[in-house]
Amino acid sequence: MQEQQFVAFGTLIDVTLHGVDAAQAQQAFTTLEHDLNQWHRDWHAWQPGLLTDLNRALATQGEADVPATLRPLIEGAQRLSVQSGGLFDPA
Incomplete structure (x- = not known):
């Protein structure tokens, strides 16, 4: 062990x-x-990183390319949003 x-x-x-x-x-x-x-x-939601970069780009440009390392996180969150009927919505 x-x-x-x-x-x-x-x-x-x-x-x-x-x-x-x-x-x-x-x-x-x-x-x-x-x-x-x-x-x-x-x-991380507020410290500098890929997610904050993506959120900043979406807020300022309205669109952005999603880095490959964030796709599973976002896709999982989207599934949970649908499964919860919108009760969980990370957007």
Whole structure:
């Protein structure tokens, strides 16, 4: 069993891996921590990042190209909006 703890999205995250050696676990921990922190930067609602850039472009230009890394986030939010009958609407 391999364990790692790190901070991402403003919270403490504990990860436990079973059935992998220490080198494999360290690679997985490093990749996961990097990806979560990258998503935090890209998706943050008010700190500089891809989402704030997209929102600014939409507000000032009325349209914008959606970066590929934001598409899953936006598409998921759109699905939740439809499924909730508009009760959840991130727009």
